[in-house]
Structures are given as structure tokens and as C-alpha cells.
Amino acid sequence: MQTRMNPMRIPLATLMTGLTILAACGQGPDTEQVDVPAAPTPAVVDSLAAAAPARVDSGGNGSGEYRPSPRGLASDWLTTESTALxxxxxxxxxxxxxxxxxxxxxxxxxxxxxxxxxxxxxxxxxxxxxxxxxxxxxxxxxxxxxxxxxxxxxxxxxxxxxxxxxxxxxxxxxxxxxxxxxxxxxxxxxxxxxxxxxxxxxxxxxxPRPPTTVNGFFEPWLESVTFYVADLPSRDAAQAALDASAFMGRRYRGMSTKFLIRPLPPAGTPMTEPGPFARALVWSPTGTTELLRSDSSAGTMLAIAARRDARQLFTLADGDAVVAAPGFSGTTASLDHNAPVGGAGTVTFETLGFPSRTVEGATLMSAAYPFALADLGGTTIPSALRLVVQHSVLPPAGNGSLRVHLNGALVYSRTLERSSLDVVVPLPSHLLLRDNVLEVRFQVVLGEGACVLGGAVFTATIDPSSSFVTDRANALPPGFGRFPSAYIPAFSVLLDPMDRFRVELAAQTIGAMQQTTRTPLAPAVARDAGEAVGPLLAIGTSHLADVLEAPIHSDGFRLRDRDGKVWDEFSPSTTYATMQGWSAGGRDILLLHHTGAEGAPLLQLLDETLAPYGWFGTRGDLVIRGVDGPARSLTLANAGWRLEQLPENAASWWARYRTVLFILAGLLIVGLLVWFYPRVVRRELDPAG
Amino acid sequence: MSSIRLGEYLVQRGLITEQQLAVALQQQERTGERLGRLLLILGFIRRLDLGRALADLWNLPFITITDTALVPAVAQRFPLDATMRFRAVPLRDDGTTLTVAVADAPTAELRETLAVVYPGRTLDIRVTTEWDIDQAIGLANRRKVVDASIYGLYFRDQSESAFTVFTLPQYVLFGALIILVLAGLWSAPYATLLAINVPITIFFLTVIIFRTVVGISGAASETTVSVTADELRALDERDLPIYSILVPAYREAAVLPQLLRSLKALDYPADKLDILLLLEEDDPSTLAAAKAAAPGANVRILVVPAGQPQTKPKACNVGLLFALGEYLVIYDAEDQPESDQLKKAVLAFRRGPAELVCLQAALNYYNASENFLTRMFTLEYSFWFDYLLPGLDKLRMPIPLGGTSNHFKTKVLRDLGGWDPFNVTEDADLGIRAAMHGYRVGIVNSTTFEEANKNVGNWIRQRSRWIKGYMQTALVFSRDPMGLVRRAGLRQTLGFTLLIAGTPLIFLLQPISVLLTIGWVITRTTALDPLFPPIILYLSLFNLLLGNALAIYINMFAVFRRGLHGLVLFSLLNPFYWVLHSIAAYKALGQLFTRPYYWEKTTHGLTRHPAAATH
Structure with a gap:
């Protein structure tokens, strides 16, 4: 249902009424937890898919989806042999x-x-x-x-x-x-x-050896992986593309590997298969999931034929090894491999991927543990750290201390005694960020004559059983800091409309978020706003912003700071794009939207926001960009910003109603043509002369 | 039939004097015309007396045709073309005897034709006057006359008639184009506007080049057929043919006396003039004025039967039916042709090639200096008739006729189907049609002076009709573009397209272009930049600056050539004058759909210029 407010009905006085962003954003450390439906988890989605294995397309219209024939470039592989990587x-x-x-x-x-x-x-x-x-x-x-x-x-x-x-x-x-x-x-x-x-x-x-099975399809290093989808992809295709983007974020974390969404070429056009260090994924609901081959091809194109195959391939820990589908090595698979950690309890260093760490030295030694809140399992935050350390005994004349820093701030300190430690360090919640660095430092003084080569050395081993004590609380950082933690264990993705452009934006966003955490992200593409429950990633136009009641959803507004200074102004006819993160009704929403018909500013906004640090670089709760850029990040919550809705003007009126007007003009022209037809084309002779 | 000569018989009967006969015979010696007609024209005898005398001489009874004497159904059986050719009207038929009225001595061919149409009848032939014959034809063949004058061309060749404004393919193309543009403006406005702007710019440029080339050609050429004074003097009046003059007049009572004066001033034997005043049924005032003026016997007043469309070409078609002359010319009621124009036309026709079917005399205004509008009108006409038409003629391109002073070979004109009564610039249409049939239109070195419109509203009405007529003509001849090229050749088609189709288009597009330019200059907006990539911008600037300058420059030369030096500087004001053209063009476009055949009447006689009375 269209919920756009008709600005023509807004009294002028109301237009200038400031809106306190805090109220709109409703986010802060003390926000009350509200029970909202959770997004469907991958297991649920897969169960649904498994229940209807023969159903090829359970989502959008998917017009134009087909299985292309590959045009091989086997000769490239020979060339690659002589030009080393x-x-x-x-x-x-x-x-x-x-x-x-x-x-x-x-x-x-x-x-x-x-x-x-x-x-x-x-x-x-x-x-x-x-x-x-x-x-x-x-x-x-x-x-x-x-x-x-x-x-x-x-x-x-x-x-x-x-x-x-x-x-x-x-x-x-x-x-x-x-x-x-x-x-x-x-x-x-x-x-x-x-x-x-x-x-x-x-x-x-x-x-480079061409892949022979699906298991070896994703080599340890790839330059790029391209997912080809139709311009209006089916829901399953969109889901597969987003799963693939999260998979890429995990498998090639930190690497320069690019994940791209590109349009399927017109039917009947052979697709040139990528070279040795690139892979192509093609959503084609006909046939089976298999490597596409031709006489001269090397097998770098993988056709994905079913939602279940995509789920297993991209969401399971060893997906490509265990997927039960033709061409895969396994025959059975558990769908629970990637159940994320979460809930109140502990998360050990080992779980987070940190093995036993040993530091050795004579003065200052440190071991850093970068972790994301999302690594700890969704909407939980660490309330304390249990640190288990074995260390060498200090010389009689020596002394030393242990210091724990969280994001650069000292949170714990104690003197080193004997040869082991097992301490619980409280972690102040206000110091926690989305992406954190926990640093364990040892400062020792070995004593007179020890600082010579071959002399005594202090050694400490941080046990991987050290753990974060987590607590379920809705005390995530505000704005973009809530993501991707808020998306764990699963989240809905609403694309309005569901087209390749928006799938590309969603894939880019999810891929960037996945780079920040080891916890797998599990997007679930929703058919419509009603189906999009739980935490939400929404990508659409101003209509969607209206529906979701985003902090900035009007076509034209003026942004003032608490001193009344105007920082930004977009007239109702101006095209702009935003990325907004807010929480409302206990639900966390990240919205990417643009006004006007052209989505290019939104794509540019995302590119500029994620460059060069990816999701790590996002700050605040709003990024906004006009047609000419650049993208600007702002923190609106608790900052006293005011939004003033701008009144409709001729240009905005035109922008809003031009389609209607064109339709009316078209109807008028057709009506006139019909009306004039007997007068200027089929005239009857006048019997009266 | 009596052997006594008509002159002697009339003298014996005391209907004319000896002196009058001598004068008439002297005139006959000079012109070779029939004596009876000469006596009538000289005013020495009444029609009825002449008729009765001829009846006596031919031993036939005399009759005056009245409503009761004429049975229309009997007359209508006789084909209209036969009625016109023999000047004979069957009056009554009782099954055995057919009563026929004639104005000329009955010939064997007439008797044979009547025997075919009314077999087994005994002929009762009676003599009547020419006037009675015309009235009888009008009374009995009203329906036929109306049909022939309105649908003559349509039934002869529908493809050449403007009765259908748009053919179905034209209409579908037109509608599709509009919808396509609309869809384009919605989905990709700038690309669509650019796609429109590029051909428009090129079109402007092409028209500028075309008009310049034609104008320069016209400036460098003499008129096609130039007749000298010596040639005129050497002309033997006995060799001159009957010349029909059609004068369609509607609500022109005011200028009728002036018209008759102008016609009387023509240097052409009066007895060889067949002047047809074509008056409308619903215009009693002009009819009354015509009768009151008591024109000579060479003037026939024809009342055009009412019927839509009530247009000048319909009246002309009626005149064409009744015309007796070998040649024919049209004058408007306010026209003041140069006195020797008819003779020049006769000589020009005789010297010209066989395919020369029409001669256009130059038009110009006698009240040029009356106000701004008349000055600009004169400027425009000077260019049109002294540069453009001669240029078109030199380049062998079709010439659109002016609405008046068109001289035709009557027979060829009938073969061409006459004028299209549904086309409100029937003259331009006829010129193009003649060219498409392989005939040529030439220019004769004589001028007809008209009254230039001094009133803006009147001017716009007149001009909107002309532009609407150009649109109609363009639509008629673009129905089969490939056929047009095949029949007329590429050069003729190009000339037709740029002149007939191009003129209304230029007037429609000009204000948009000017407004965009003014808006751009005032606001310095950059919104138009995408529509004007460098090459288009340069071409547009060329069109705007050099194109207009060239038009003004050639215009200056045109009035200079005519010796109207006082108007030279007024050429600079042409851009303001063109605004009026655009207003008229938009009015014409609207009327093309709503009232395609509506004849926007130009009111004459508004001028207070003394030349109106003296010319």
C-alpha cells in the first residue's frame, strides 16, 4: 500500500517543524528491548526449499533466466603458464x-x-x-x-x-x-x-589447473568471482547471489578478490568464460548444478540450478565439499554446520580463530586480538574477559605487569606473580565498538645484567581457552555500529524492486559486512515488506523509505545542526541517495535508498562509503550523497540535528507527477486521434453537396 | 435560313442605326468577333431584340426561358458537358417532340447528339439569349453543377483531392510519431529532445540554403516569358482568342465598382472578354451591387449554388464550367492588373512550350506605404514574386501559384480537374499538381496590384488560410512519396518538400527556437546544454544569425529591384513580421483538424490609400 504522505496537504507551518532525529532513530544504549519476529534462518529457508525440491523458482518473475553456453578460453591457461602469477x-x-x-x-x-x-x-x-x-x-x-x-x-x-x-x-x-x-x-x-x-x-x-569438480571451483586465491543474473532475477537467484556474496566475504576475507554482479548476456549469446584466476557463477534454473563446459572451455563457469544447492554451497562451512548434488563430492549434508554462536555464555579465543599465542621478550610484549561484536554472536556484547596465561617466572630482581587494553584504553592491570594467571577482566560496555582490538600487554623488567644476548627472556602464552563472557543485551553501538551484529543469526533483505541493480547493491553491502566478522551472515530475501521480518537490509526508492518510516524519507529536506546552521539541503526535485541505520520498535534496519528514477547516486554512495576500508570505514548513522557527490557521513542520533521538510515546488511537482501527466497526455492524444479520425481521415461525402 | 445578313436585318427592323452598324463592322474588322456579340457589347442592341432577330433569320421560333418553360428532369438528361459545348438546353419532352433552346445556330452535331440522348423525338428548336441559356443551365443542372464544382477532382482522382485530410497511413504515422515522442520524453527526455533537435537544426539549415539558392537564382534570372512593348504593338487583335476572366467575389460589394473599372481598363478587345462574376447564393448584397453596376454584355453574373465547402475554388470550378475562353485568368475582386496583362499572357502562351499550362503574373500592392503591415507584406511579395518564383522556375522546381492573376489554358485546366475546392490554397495546390502531371508554370512580366492587408486580425486570418492550404497540399502530395519521386523526379520533390511542407514547419518551429534562445540568453541556463552538442550549437547559431541575416538581405534586394527604396530598411524588421506568421501557423494547424476546409475570408476594401480608387 502506498503510504507516501502527500506533501500538498502539509500546512506550510508544519513543513518547517523540526524533527528530532533521536526520536526517529530511537537508538541508544538504553533502548528498551522489544520482541520482534526474527528473520528466517538459513536452516528454515532450506527446510522450506527442501520441502519443495522440484520447485525451480519460488520468488520473483525471473524473466530472462536461462543457461548460457560457454565460449572457452582454454588457450589463456597456456599463456598463464608462461607468465607467472x-x-x-x-x-x-x-x-x-x-x-x-x-x-x-x-x-x-x-x-x-x-x-x-x-x-x-x-x-x-x-x-x-x-x-x-x-x-x-x-x-x-x-x-x-x-x-x-x-x-x-x-x-x-x-x-x-x-x-x-x-x-x-x-x-x-x-x-x-x-x-x-x-x-x-x-x-x-x-x-x-x-x-x-x-x-x-x-x-x-x-x-593453473582447471577445476574438474565443484569442490575445486573456488581456488585459494581468485582475482574475481562474477555472478551473472537476469535483469529481473527470480527470488531464488537473488538469494543465491546474496549467499554467494557472504561466502566470498568469508572465504576470501581480507583478500583483493572482487565479487561482482553482472547481467546475463542476451539469450543465445555465448558467454566467454573467465580466465584462470576468475570464476563465473550463473543462476540458471534449468538443468542441474554443474560446471559448464564446452570443447574449449576450462570449467570456470558454474551453473547453479537450485536454491538448495546455492544454500549448501555458500552457507555451509565446507559447503563445496559436502553439498549433495550431482558433481559434488558429498552425498549427504547437515544443514546446521554454520549455526552461529550466540546467546549468553562464553566465546573462547579458539572459537574466534585465535590459537595459542606466545610472546617472548625482555621489555614490552603484546598480543592483539581484533574481534567484531558480530563474532560473538549477534546482539550480545562481552561483559568480561577471562584471561588464562601461563608465563615464565620472573628473575628474583625482576618485576612485571599485565595490562589489558580495549580499543586503546586500559581496562585492567595487575602485577605478574608466580607463573600463571587466570583473571576475569570487566569490559566497560561504553568502550565497545563494532570492530574492536583487545590487546594483552606484558611489561617486564628482568633486572641487572639480564638484557644481554643469551640472557633471561620473559615468555608468556595466552591460552586459547581464554574467553569473552557474553551477555545478551541490546546495547549494541548506535547507527552503523549495530551492523552486522544486529543481523546475526539471520536477517531479511527487502529489495524494492527486486532487480539486478539492487541485488548488486545488497551483495556489495553484505560482502563488505562479512569482511568484518567470522560469523556467517545469513540473508533471507523477502518477497515484500510484510514478509521481511526481523533485522532488515532494505534497498529501494523513496517509496520504501516512506514505508519503513526512515529518519530521512521525504523527497526534499533541509538539515540543520543545533545552532541552526544549514548543513545540507535537497529540494524535492533533487535526486539524492542515503544509507541510514536505525532501530525502531526493537528492529534494526539498514536502508539504502534513492529518490528520483536514477539509482546511480546510490551506487556511487556505496562505492565511496566502502572505499577504501570496506564496512570497517563506516561511521555514524547516515551517509548522504547528491548526484554530484561526495558521500558525507553524519551522526544524527543525539546530535541535535533537525530535519525540515521542504515544500513542494514546480520541479518536484513535475518529478512526482510526470509519469501520471505523461499517461494523461498519452490518453488525451489517443482520445484526440480517435475523435479526429472521422473528421480528417474517414470523411463521408455530404449528400447535400 | 434567311440569306439576309444580320446587320442589314437589324437596320431594316430599326433596331440599330447605320452608324452603329458601321462602328460595329469596323470593330469586327479589327477583332474578328461575331457581329451580334459586338453589338451587344457596344450596347447598341438589347439581348431580347438580338435573340428575336436571330430567330427570324434562322427561321426558328424565339423563346424566353422561365420556370414554367423548363422541365428540369428533361434538361438533366442532357449531359452537362454537351449542354456547355452546344449552349443548348432541352426544355420539354412530351414523348414525341423535344423542345430545345439554343443561343447559337443549331448544328448537325447538336441534332445528332440530341437524337442519341432523346431517341425518336421530333426536334422543336427555339432560339433564346445567351443569358437565358446560362440561367437555364443553372436552374436545371444545379445538382450537377454543384457536384462537378465540389467533387469533380475527387471523383476524377481521390489521391489528388484534399477531401481526405489525412490518409490512414499518414494518420497512423502521425499518431505513432506523437506517441513515440511522448514515450521518449518520459523515458529519456534529453535524448529524445536531442533526437528532435538534430533533424530540426538540419532542416532549418537545409531550408536556409534552399531559399538562398533559389533566391539567388531568381535574382540572376529574368522572368521566364518576357513580352516587350514592341511585341504587344505588333499583335493583330483579330488573332486574339476569347479570354475568360473569373472573378470570384464574396461580400465584396464595396470593391465591385473598382473591379469593373479595372477590368474595363484592360487592353484587350472587350468583345473577346468573357468575364464571369462568380457570386454566392447567400450574398445578395454583392449580387445587387453587380446588377446595379450594369456591367457590359461581356460580363456574365453566375450565382454559385450553395453547398459546402463554400470556397473560392468551388466558385472557380463553376466558372470553369461556364467559361468560353481559350485562356482563362482569375482575378480577385480588389485586383488591379496591369492593362496589357492579358495580351502579354496570350503572347507568352503562344511563344512558350506546349507544356506551359499556366502563367503567373507578379502580384504587388498599391497601398504598400499605408502602415507597417502593408510595408512588410510588400517586402514579402517582392521577394516571393521577383526572386523566389523566378528562382524556382529557373531551377525547374514546382511553382505554387498565387491566388490571383493565374492565366491558364482552359482545356488543360479542365483536364487537370480544375481547382480543389477542399484545399484552401487551391492555387498552390494546382501549381504543384500541374508540375506533377508534367506541365510547367511560368512567370509573365506583368504585375497585378492588390490591396495589402492593413489590419492585423485580417492579415492573420488570411495567412492562416494560406498556411493551412500549404499543409493540405503537403499532405496530399506526400501520400505516396515514392510515387511522387517517380512521377515528378527528385528535384521537383525536393523543391515541393522544402517549399510547401517546409514553410508551415518553419513557422511552427521558429517561435520555439526563438523562445529557447531568448530564455537561454536571459537565464544563462545550462539545462539546454545537452540538447546542443558543439556541432548542433554551431549549426543553430549559424541558422539563427546568418540564416536570418541572409533572409533579410535578399529581402532588401527584392524591394531594391522594384525601386521601393523606402522599404529597404523595413527589411530589418522582418523578425517581428515572422512572429505574425507563426501565430497564423498555429491557428492554421488547429484549423487543419477542426475546420480543414473553412475559408478564412479576407476582408478587402479596408484601405484608404488613394491608389485604391485611381488604379
Missing amino acids: TLSLQDIGYASGFTLNGSSDQATITLPVNSGLTPTALELRLIPTPGMPAATLVLMQRDRILAQRALTDTTSSLSLPLQQIRADDGRATLTLGLMVPGRDVCEAQRYYRTVIDPSSAITYSGA
Whole structure:
């Protein structure tokens, strides 16, 4: 039902009435929890799908969906063999590179190794500390030393051979160690920093092996994965695309792999299959889920034929290995693999993907644990940290302390005694953000004569059984900070209308959110607003903003701060796009909407908002962008902003009613043509002369 | 039949004097016309007396035709063309005897024709006057005359008649185009407007080039048929043919005396003039004025039967039915042709090629200096008749006739179907139709002076009719574009398209273009930028600045050539004058749909210029 308020009926005085954003946003730490229906979880969705396995399309109209024939580019694979692949550390997920501290430190690097390829060399770009004594850089895999290189304070690059490394399951884990002979290890630890730049590169040789089954379809590293859907995709196709976007966010977390949504070419047009480091997914409801092949193709196109296959492939932890479908290795699958953690209880470091960490040194040592609230399971926040540490005994003359920092703020400190710790650290909720860094620091003073090479060293191991004590409370951060935590365990996605453009925007958003958390995101595409229950990701036009009663939903408004200064103004005829995050009625909603007919500003808004830090870079609760940009982020909640709705003007009136007017004009013209027809075309002779 | 000569018989009967006979015979020696007609025209004898005398000489009874003497059903059996050819009207038929009235001595061919139409009848032939014959034809064949004058062309060739304004394919195309534009404006306004703007700009440019080339060609050429004074002097009046002059007049009582003066001033033997005053049934005042003026015997007053459309071409078609002349010319009631125009036309026709079917005399205004409007009108006519039409003629392109002073070969005109009564610029239509049939229209070096419109409302009415007529003509001849190219050739088609179809289009588009320009200059808006990519912008500026300048410049030369130096500077005011054209064009467009055949009457006799009385 159309709920747009007719601005022509708004008295002028009312138009200038300020709206307090807080009331509209209704979000804050003390917001009362309201029971709202939860979004359908993947298991529920799959159960529904399983109940009707023969049903090809249970969603939108899906006009234009078909199975294209691939046009192979097998010759590309031969070309690739002679041109080795080179990846930077940034490409494979080490956006900041590494820093090796002090006189003895190590860093672990996990390299993706695609089938058929062999890493040949690690070309390091280094920034050593000026004046640092000559040191030795050691490359190791497990206990094997693969290479050693001398490092001076002027060395800017080093090449380390990688031919001897072994890869398991497409990954090879290496350790880079630095040893600096020095006069005083305590001083060395304080001052020496050897930075390994993220532009450092790994070169590969060999010929990439084409995938033969679905299991090997997603290689450890890919340049891009493109999902082809029709311009008006079916609901199942949209669901599959969003599942794929979340899957990509998890599988290639931190990597430069791109996930793209692109239109299916016109029926009958062969699709050129992508090269060795790219993959294409095609939603085609006919046939079975299988690799598309032709005589010259290499199998880099995967046709997905059923919602259940897409669910299993993209939402299960080992989806591609266990999906029960033709061409998959498994025959049975449990649909509960990815049930997210959640609820009151504890979440161990091990669950969050942090194994046992050991720090060793003579002065200051630290171990950082980046975690997202979403990693802890939805609308729960950590109320305390149980920290279990085993450490070496301090020398008689030495002393030391443990300090725990949350997002840079010290939250706990105690003196080190004996050889172990098992403490519970309260975590102030006001310090918690969507993306947090917990840092455990040890500060020791080993005593007189200990700071020499070969002297006593302090060692501490943080046990992976250390855990966050979580508490179910609706105390998530405001605005965009609530997402993706609010989306766990599942959330609805409402696309109005459900077209490829909006699927692309949703996929981009979900993919970016998934990069911030290990917890799988489980979107459920809703048919309409009534079906979209629970936390919601909504993408549409101003009509949808009206329906959802978004904080900014009028076609024209003026934004003032508490001092009355106008910060932004959009006339009713102006096209603009917003991303708004708010909570209303206990329901968290993230809305991307645009006014006018053109959606381009919304796409540009999302691109600008997510560049370059992805969802990590989002701040506040509103991003707004006009046609000419740029996108501006604002925090409206509790900031005293006022919205003034602007009155209708000629341009906005035209924009609003132009379609109606054109239809009326068309009808008038047709009516006139019909009316004039007997007068100017089929005239009758006048019998009277 | 008596062997006594008509002149002697009339003198013997005391109907004329010896002196009068001598004068008439002298006249006959000069012109070769029949004596009876000469005596009538000279006013020496009454029609009835002449009729009775001829009856006596031919040994036939005399009759005056009245309502009771005429049985219309009997007369209507006799084909109209035979009635006109023989000047004979069957009056009564009792099954055995057919009473027939004639104005000329009955010929064997007439008797044979009557025997075919009314077999087995004994002929009772009676003599009557020419006037009675015309009245009888009007009384008995009213229906036929109406049909022939209105639907003559339509039944001859529907494709050349404007009775159907749009053909179905034209209408569908027109409607589809509008809907397409509307849909385009809705879905992609700028792209659609650009798609409209580009061809319009190119069209403007093409028209500017066309008119300039034609104008320059016209400036560089002499008129097609130039007749010198020496040639006129050498002309033997006995060789001159009967010349019919059609003067359609509606509510022109005021200018009728002036008209008769102008016709009397023509340097052409009066006895060889067949002047037809074509008056409408619902216009008793003009009819009364005509009768009161007591025109000569060479003037026939024909009352055009009422019937829609009541247009000038319908009246002309009636005149064409009754016309006796070898050549025929049309004058409007307020026209003042140069006295030697008919002779020039005769010489021009005789010297011209066989396919020369029509000669257009130049038109100009005697009240040019009366006010701004008359000055601008004169400027326009000077360019039109001195530059454009000669240019078209030189380039062998179809010439749209002016509404008056068109001289025709009567027979060819009848073959062409006469005028289209549904086309409100029947003259332009006829010129194009003649060209499409392989005939040529030439220009003769003689001018007819008219009264220029001095009143804006009157001017707009007149101009809207002209523009509507151009639209009708464009629609008629674009019904089969490929056929048009095949029949007339590419050059003729191009000329027709740019002149006949292009003129209304230019007037319709001009104000939009001007308003956009003014709006842009005032507001400096950038909203129009997408519609004017660089090349289109340059072309548009060229059209606006150089196009208008060229039009004004050629206009200046046209009046300069005529020696109207006082009007040269008025050429600069043409843009204001063109605004009136656009107003008229939009009125014409509306009427094309609502009242396609409506004849916007131009009121004459408004001028107070002394030339109106003296010319």
C-alpha cells in the first residue's frame, strides 16, 4: 500500500517543524528491548526449499533466466603458464604488512597456493630501523629453515626462495624470523622495528589447473568471482547471489578478490568464460548444478540450478565439499554446520580463530586480538574477559605487569606473580565498538645484567581457552555500529524492486559486512515488506523509505545542526541517495535508498562509503550523497540535528507527477486521434453537396 | 435560313442605326468577333431584340426561358458537358417532340447528339439569349453543377483531392510519431529532445540554403516569358482568342465598382472578354451591387449554388464550367492588373512550350506605404514574386501559384480537374499538381496590384488560410512519396518538400527556437546544454544569425529591384513580421483538424490609400 504522505496537504507551518532525529532513530544504549519476529534462518529457508525440491523458482518473475553456453578460453591457461602469477601481501589479506620488533621476533604468513601453481619466491620490500645492526632474516616452515639472508639498516628488498615449501589444502604457512645481534636486547626491543611492506610480493610458477569438480571451483586465491543474473532475477537467484556474496566475504576475507554482479548476456549469446584466476557463477534454473563446459572451455563457469544447492554451497562451512548434488563430492549434508554462536555464555579465543599465542621478550610484549561484536554472536556484547596465561617466572630482581587494553584504553592491570594467571577482566560496555582490538600487554623488567644476548627472556602464552563472557543485551553501538551484529543469526533483505541493480547493491553491502566478522551472515530475501521480518537490509526508492518510516524519507529536506546552521539541503526535485541505520520498535534496519528514477547516486554512495576500508570505514548513522557527490557521513542520533521538510515546488511537482501527466497526455492524444479520425481521415461525402 | 445578313436585318427592323452598324463592322474588322456579340457589347442592341432577330433569320421560333418553360428532369438528361459545348438546353419532352433552346445556330452535331440522348423525338428548336441559356443551365443542372464544382477532382482522382485530410497511413504515422515522442520524453527526455533537435537544426539549415539558392537564382534570372512593348504593338487583335476572366467575389460589394473599372481598363478587345462574376447564393448584397453596376454584355453574373465547402475554388470550378475562353485568368475582386496583362499572357502562351499550362503574373500592392503591415507584406511579395518564383522556375522546381492573376489554358485546366475546392490554397495546390502531371508554370512580366492587408486580425486570418492550404497540399502530395519521386523526379520533390511542407514547419518551429534562445540568453541556463552538442550549437547559431541575416538581405534586394527604396530598411524588421506568421501557423494547424476546409475570408476594401480608387 502506498503510504507516501502527500506533501500538498502539509500546512506550510508544519513543513518547517523540526524533527528530532533521536526520536526517529530511537537508538541508544538504553533502548528498551522489544520482541520482534526474527528473520528466517538459513536452516528454515532450506527446510522450506527442501520441502519443495522440484520447485525451480519460488520468488520473483525471473524473466530472462536461462543457461548460457560457454565460449572457452582454454588457450589463456597456456599463456598463464608462461607468465607467472605475482601477488602482493596486500592481495592475500595482509593489508598492513608486518612489523618485526626488537632483536628477535617472528611473523607468520599463510600463502594461498592454487592447484598447479608453486610459489617460487618471496620478494620482500623492507623498511629497517636506521642504525640497526646487521641482522639475519630467516624463512622457516614448521621446523625447517628454508632460507637465511643478511639484513642491514639500508636493505630495502630481499628475495627469498620458496620452492621448498609445502602446501596443504591450498595453503602454505611460513614463518619469518628476525634476529638482531645487539648489545642490549632490552634496548633493541624498545627501538628496533623492521617493517615488511604490504607491497612485498610472492611469485608463482606452473600452470593453473582447471577445476574438474565443484569442490575445486573456488581456488585459494581468485582475482574475481562474477555472478551473472537476469535483469529481473527470480527470488531464488537473488538469494543465491546474496549467499554467494557472504561466502566470498568469508572465504576470501581480507583478500583483493572482487565479487561482482553482472547481467546475463542476451539469450543465445555465448558467454566467454573467465580466465584462470576468475570464476563465473550463473543462476540458471534449468538443468542441474554443474560446471559448464564446452570443447574449449576450462570449467570456470558454474551453473547453479537450485536454491538448495546455492544454500549448501555458500552457507555451509565446507559447503563445496559436502553439498549433495550431482558433481559434488558429498552425498549427504547437515544443514546446521554454520549455526552461529550466540546467546549468553562464553566465546573462547579458539572459537574466534585465535590459537595459542606466545610472546617472548625482555621489555614490552603484546598480543592483539581484533574481534567484531558480530563474532560473538549477534546482539550480545562481552561483559568480561577471562584471561588464562601461563608465563615464565620472573628473575628474583625482576618485576612485571599485565595490562589489558580495549580499543586503546586500559581496562585492567595487575602485577605478574608466580607463573600463571587466570583473571576475569570487566569490559566497560561504553568502550565497545563494532570492530574492536583487545590487546594483552606484558611489561617486564628482568633486572641487572639480564638484557644481554643469551640472557633471561620473559615468555608468556595466552591460552586459547581464554574467553569473552557474553551477555545478551541490546546495547549494541548506535547507527552503523549495530551492523552486522544486529543481523546475526539471520536477517531479511527487502529489495524494492527486486532487480539486478539492487541485488548488486545488497551483495556489495553484505560482502563488505562479512569482511568484518567470522560469523556467517545469513540473508533471507523477502518477497515484500510484510514478509521481511526481523533485522532488515532494505534497498529501494523513496517509496520504501516512506514505508519503513526512515529518519530521512521525504523527497526534499533541509538539515540543520543545533545552532541552526544549514548543513545540507535537497529540494524535492533533487535526486539524492542515503544509507541510514536505525532501530525502531526493537528492529534494526539498514536502508539504502534513492529518490528520483536514477539509482546511480546510490551506487556511487556505496562505492565511496566502502572505499577504501570496506564496512570497517563506516561511521555514524547516515551517509548522504547528491548526484554530484561526495558521500558525507553524519551522526544524527543525539546530535541535535533537525530535519525540515521542504515544500513542494514546480520541479518536484513535475518529478512526482510526470509519469501520471505523461499517461494523461498519452490518453488525451489517443482520445484526440480517435475523435479526429472521422473528421480528417474517414470523411463521408455530404449528400447535400 | 434567311440569306439576309444580320446587320442589314437589324437596320431594316430599326433596331440599330447605320452608324452603329458601321462602328460595329469596323470593330469586327479589327477583332474578328461575331457581329451580334459586338453589338451587344457596344450596347447598341438589347439581348431580347438580338435573340428575336436571330430567330427570324434562322427561321426558328424565339423563346424566353422561365420556370414554367423548363422541365428540369428533361434538361438533366442532357449531359452537362454537351449542354456547355452546344449552349443548348432541352426544355420539354412530351414523348414525341423535344423542345430545345439554343443561343447559337443549331448544328448537325447538336441534332445528332440530341437524337442519341432523346431517341425518336421530333426536334422543336427555339432560339433564346445567351443569358437565358446560362440561367437555364443553372436552374436545371444545379445538382450537377454543384457536384462537378465540389467533387469533380475527387471523383476524377481521390489521391489528388484534399477531401481526405489525412490518409490512414499518414494518420497512423502521425499518431505513432506523437506517441513515440511522448514515450521518449518520459523515458529519456534529453535524448529524445536531442533526437528532435538534430533533424530540426538540419532542416532549418537545409531550408536556409534552399531559399538562398533559389533566391539567388531568381535574382540572376529574368522572368521566364518576357513580352516587350514592341511585341504587344505588333499583335493583330483579330488573332486574339476569347479570354475568360473569373472573378470570384464574396461580400465584396464595396470593391465591385473598382473591379469593373479595372477590368474595363484592360487592353484587350472587350468583345473577346468573357468575364464571369462568380457570386454566392447567400450574398445578395454583392449580387445587387453587380446588377446595379450594369456591367457590359461581356460580363456574365453566375450565382454559385450553395453547398459546402463554400470556397473560392468551388466558385472557380463553376466558372470553369461556364467559361468560353481559350485562356482563362482569375482575378480577385480588389485586383488591379496591369492593362496589357492579358495580351502579354496570350503572347507568352503562344511563344512558350506546349507544356506551359499556366502563367503567373507578379502580384504587388498599391497601398504598400499605408502602415507597417502593408510595408512588410510588400517586402514579402517582392521577394516571393521577383526572386523566389523566378528562382524556382529557373531551377525547374514546382511553382505554387498565387491566388490571383493565374492565366491558364482552359482545356488543360479542365483536364487537370480544375481547382480543389477542399484545399484552401487551391492555387498552390494546382501549381504543384500541374508540375506533377508534367506541365510547367511560368512567370509573365506583368504585375497585378492588390490591396495589402492593413489590419492585423485580417492579415492573420488570411495567412492562416494560406498556411493551412500549404499543409493540405503537403499532405496530399506526400501520400505516396515514392510515387511522387517517380512521377515528378527528385528535384521537383525536393523543391515541393522544402517549399510547401517546409514553410508551415518553419513557422511552427521558429517561435520555439526563438523562445529557447531568448530564455537561454536571459537565464544563462545550462539545462539546454545537452540538447546542443558543439556541432548542433554551431549549426543553430549559424541558422539563427546568418540564416536570418541572409533572409533579410535578399529581402532588401527584392524591394531594391522594384525601386521601393523606402522599404529597404523595413527589411530589418522582418523578425517581428515572422512572429505574425507563426501565430497564423498555429491557428492554421488547429484549423487543419477542426475546420480543414473553412475559408478564412479576407476582408478587402479596408484601405484608404488613394491608389485604391485611381488604379
